[in-house]
Amino acid sequence: MKDQLNITIRPVDHSNWKDIINLKVKENQEKFIAPNVKSIAQSKIFKDHFNFAIYCEEQITGYILYFFTADNDNQIPNHLKQDDGSYTEIVRFMVDEKYQRKGIGSKALQLLLGYLHDEHGSRTIWMSYIKENAISGKFFKNCGFQETEIEEKYEFVLKYEF
Numbered sequence: 001m002k003d004q005l006n007i008t009i010r011p012v013d014h015s016n017w018k019d020i021i022n023l024k025v026k027e028n029q030e031k032f033i034a035p036n037v038k039s040i041a042q043s044k045i046f047k048d049h050f051n052f053a054i055y056c057e058e059q060i061t062g063y064i065l066y067f068f069t070a071d072n073d074n075q076i077p078n079h080l081k082q083d084d085g086s087y088t089e090i091v092r093f094m095v096d097e098k099y100q101r102k103g104i105g106s107k108a109l110q111l112l113l114g115y116l117h118d119e120h121g122s123r124t125i126w127m128s129y130i131k132e133n134a135i136s137g138k139f140f141k142n143c144g145f146q147e148t149e150i151e152e153k154y155e156f157v158l159k160y161e162f
Contacts, residue, residue: 005056007107009064009115012040012051019060020053023096032133039065039092054095054108061104062095064112068120080126088122109143113160123162128155 012020021037043049048069054062067089069076076087090112095105116122127145129136131154141147145158 005103005107007104007111008055009052009108009111010055012043012053012063016053016060020051020063023060023063023094025094026097026100029097029133032130032136033092033094036063036092036094039063042091049091052112054104056099056102056104060096061099062108063092064090064094064108065092066090066112066116068116068122070120080124082121082123084121086120086122088116088120088125090125090127093127105139106143109140113144117162125160126157127160128152128157130155 010016017040020040021035023036025033040051043051043065046067049065049067052064052066053060054064068086070084070086081087093105093109093112095108113125116125127140129140137156137158140158143160145160148157148159150157
C-alpha cells in the first residue's frame, strides 16, 4: 500500500487537452468555476495565461490556469505587483469530482506554488474565490493562503507569500 500519492503537474498540450476538457466538478460546484475548455481558450488568446494538468500517477485528475506577467502591466494595480513589477495569479484550480478529498489538490497546489516561485521568482501569489464558495476559501487558507483587505463584488481575494 502506498502512503504517498505521486502527484505531478504538467503543461496542457496536444496529448492531454481532450482529457482536461472532460474533467468535471461536482454539480453543486459548477457555478463556481468556468468550464476547462473556456480556460484553455483564454490561455491561447491571452499571452500571459498558462495551463497545467494535474496528474495522480499517470491519471489526469485536475486542471490549473495561472496568469503571470513580468512586464509591469499597467492594468494591474501597483499595490498588487512585486518590486520588479511582476504579478502572479492563480485564475482557475479544479480537481475532478472523482478525485476530490484525497489530498491531490493540496499536493498539486504546493507543486504549483513551488514552480511559480522557482520559475518566475514569484514571492506573492494572488487568487480569489466566489464568496458563496466557503469550501474553496477554506481549502486555499489551509494551504497557506491568507485573507486580504481586498474584496471584489462577488469574490474574496487571498494571497500566498513566500
